[in-house]
Amino acid sequence: MENIIEQIAACVEKGKVNKQSPFPPDMKDQDGADEIAAAALKNNIPPDVLLDGCMLGMDRIGVKFSENKVFVPELLMAAKAMNEVMKHLKPFLESGAVKHKGKFVIGTVSGDLHDIGKNLVAMTIKGSGFEIIDLGVDVPSEKFIKTIRENPGCFVGLSALLTTTMANMEKSVQAIRDHCPETKILIGGAPVNQNFCEKIGADFYSPDPQKAAEYMNRSSAGT
Ligand code: B1M
Numbered sequence: 001m002e003n004i005i006e007q008i009a010a011c012v013e014k015g016k017v018n019k020q021s022p023f024p025p026d027m028k029d030q031d032g033a034d035e036i037a038a039a040a041l042k043n044n045i046p047p048d049v050l051l052d053g054c055m056l057g058m059d060r061i062g063v064k065f066s067e068n069k070v071f072v073p074e075l076l077m078a079a080k081a082m083n084e085v086m087k088h089l090k091p092f093l094e095s096g097a098v099k100h101k102g103k104f105v106i107g108t109v110s111g112d113l114h115d116i117g118k119n120l121v122a123m124t125i126k127g128s129g130f131e132i133i134d135l136g137v138d139v140p141s142e143k144f145i146k147t148i149r150e151n152p153g154c155f156v157g158l159s160a161l162l163t164t165t166m167a168n169m170e171k172s173v174q175a176i177r178d179h180c181p182e183t184k185i186l187i188g189g190a191p192v193n194q195n196f197c198e199k200i201g202a203d204f205y206s207p208d209p210q211k212a213a214e215y216m217n218r219s220s221a222g223t
Contacts, residue, residue: 004040008053008085011036013060015077017084023077033084047092051129054082058127062210079123100131102220103154105147107139110168114161117189124209125216141175148180155216160189170200177201184219186212
């Protein structure tokens with residue numbers, strides 16, 4: 001089996017889930033992420049090679065999304081293909097044979113029910129090799145703090161889509177700073193910007209999933 005990283009990356013980038021999948025049309029009847037991952041493991045390819053392929057594919061599609069060359073549906077299909085590979089990797093991740101780069105706790109702040117952007121961020125960061133703890137929507141500060149305490153060293157991401165819930169984002173950042181001062185906090189969402197990030201004392205503002213993943217990769221590598 002040659003160049004598994006590239007084969008997996010191509011399936012993830014193009015959203016080719018499995019052989020039956022009609023999407024994308026130019027890969028019709030070709031093996032997808034499911035078949036390639038299964039065959040690779042059967043041929044004793046180390047499982048972390050598959051994770052490298054996912055990371056490369058998600059990175060490529062994330063960059064295109066940042067540059068407005070692809071849109072939400074393509075990113076969702078890429079995440080679907082990535083999840084097919086992750087299904088095969090699950091036992092290796094659980095046994096510790098393949099290691100996550102770290103944990104990322106994410107949620108939409110209190111009073112806010114928007115989760116489409118938050119889910120895209122979670123998928124992209126998962127594709128970068130992090131374990132995701134998704135707290136969902138309308139998350140109170142106490143829940144963020146409890147989860148951070150249960151997962152020492154995790155990163156945390158807060159999403160807000162309403163100007164009215166930006167105030168709750170500020171309160172959550174303050175509460176996390178008070179109780180878990182070492183935690184790296186990322187924020188994002190349509191009404192949020194760099195000035196607001198600096199005002200409320202979060203560590204990083206990302207306008208899109210890719211820049212959030214790049215920040216996580218830099219921070220976890222200590223660069
Ligand atoms: Co609502 N809504 N909504 N809504 N909604 C908006 C946000 C709004 C702009 C519509 C409008 O008036 N033009 C407006 C907000 C105005 C404002 O405050 N500035 C609005 C409103 C007012 C409301 C209600 C108050 C309406 C009402 O009931 N009167 C209500 C509030 C409910 C609540 O939350 N308490 C409400 C409800 C809803 C639905 C439930 C119907 C639904 C949400 C469904 C869901 O999410 N499951 C909904 C939707 C779908 C929207 C719009 C149409 C689309 C939002 C979206 O998903 N965009 C939106 C109008 C619009 O944007 N055209 C609107 C796509 C998504 C991929 O983008 O979330 O920005 P986005 O995420 C981006 C980036 O922001 C970034 O990455 C993503 C990908 O690039 N990002 C992060 C997001 N989180 C990040 C976190 C990070 C990093 C990056 O790090 C942690």
